[in-house]
Amino acid sequence: MVKLKVNGETREVEATADTPLLWVLRDELKLVGTKFGCGIAQCGACTVHIDGSAVRSCTTRAGAVGDAEITTIEGLSGPAAEAVQEAWRAVDVPQCGYCQSGQVMSATALLAKNSAPDDAAIDGAMHGNVCRCATYQRIRQAIHDAAAKLEG
């Protein structure tokens, strides 16, 4: 049994402490917006926030999270999240969509800490999020647009 704080709620789950957080989110809590891609921290599909930082949930043990706040795509909120979601829609970023919740989580974590990232900062924050449809140009454009909106 593990206790987790997910999207503002404390949840008790049956999983053992060494269960990957990704499987707790998807299988036990039915938060299926977080995707499984590689399982070895190489693709970013499973990205969630832990205390606001982008983290790969496939290689994070449920028992290691402790009292930290977990946010999934379902619980994403706040100015950076809104700016990212609006820009994603305006730029029409997704193609197949599979990688996109992870992309949005990484982009939001970046903008929450740096509201005016340059291309290098964007590439640094996003390099672990792989998109097999190669939407990288649109992702970068959407992050710039979201940043401009945040800067007002």
Ligand code: FES
């Ligand atoms: S599924 Fe976690 S990084 Fe690929």
Ligand code: FES
């Ligand atoms: S939109 Fe298809 S994998 Fe990224």
